[in-house]
Amino acid sequence: MAQKPTASGSSQEGDAVATETTPEQRQEVASKLVDRFAIWSGVAGLIPIPVVDVVTVGGLQVQMLRRLSQIYDVEFSENRGKALIASLAGCMIPATSGMGAASALKTVPILGMLAAGFVMPVLSAGASYAIGKAFIQHFESGGTLLDFNPPDYKEFVKAQKEKWDSRSKGSSAGSSGRAGSASTGATATST
Numbered sequence: 476m477a478q479k480p481t482a483s484g485s486s487q488e489g490d491a492v493a494t495e496t497t498p499e500q501r502q503e504v505a506s507k508l509v510d511r512f513a514i515w516s517g518v519a520g521l522i523p524i525p526v527v528d529v530v531t532v533g534g535l536q537v538q539m540l541r542r543l544s545q546i547y548d549v550e551f552s553e554n555r556g557k558a559l560i561a562s563l564a565g566c567m568i569p570a571t572s573g574m575g576a577a578s579a580l581k582t583v584p585i586l587g588m589l590a591a592g593f594v595m596p597v598l599s600a601g602a603s604y605a606i607g608k609a610f611i612q613h614f615e616s617g618g619t620l621l622d623f624n625p626p627d628y629k630e631f632v633k634a635q636k637e638k639w640d641s642r643s644k645g646s647s648a649g650s651s652g653r654a655g656s657a658s659t660g661a662t663a664t665s666t
Contacts, residue, residue, distance in 0.1 A: 502615065505546050509607030512539035513639065517600030521592060525581045532599045536560050539607050547614035555620045562625040563606055563632065597640070605635035 496504075516535050522528040537556050544551035581591045609628040 498615070501546055502611065505543055505607075505611045505614075508542055508546070509539065509604060509611065512536070512542075512607060513600045513604035516603035517596040520596035520599035523581060523588060528581070528595060528599070532603065533557075533560065536603050536606055539603065540610060543607065543610050543614060544620070549614055549619050552620060559620060559623055559625065560606060563609060563628065564602065601636045601639040604639040605632040608632075608635040 512535055516532045519531040519535055520528055522531055537553065537560060540556045540560060541551050541553070543549075544556075581588055581595075583590075609632050610623075612631060613623055613628070
């Protein structure tokens, strides 16, 4: 497994051997990181308490951005990171309002919880995946958190979210087709 470069001068056991990584290795590590955080965001979408699920997903996205900044050796500011994620999520208004609606659905006993259990994880994972991919592209082009302009990535984020949705359709079709179609239908109406 490729090792990620550390942002500071401190090195752990074994890091001294692989201090220089190629751009391909760095992009592979970053993509795997985004995939992992997207899955964790989907899991956070299962939290049964409204609002707590959305806050948890937001926290995971900020942590993902922090880790991507380390991989690309970009200075990270938590306040700036939160603002950028909020702005980027604002560009995806239909998807993020779908997350809020799915979270609010959890207040409806039984049926609301079941419906939100299918929809919220897919929306959370898709949003995190799209945001992570947007920052990878931005950092790959030499950008920083200070020069990131969320509206410039609106179409890119939309395409990445569709890519994630098609991935989740393919993986859920074999195991739980009903869950995949229910969540995809909600995503389609919210985008």
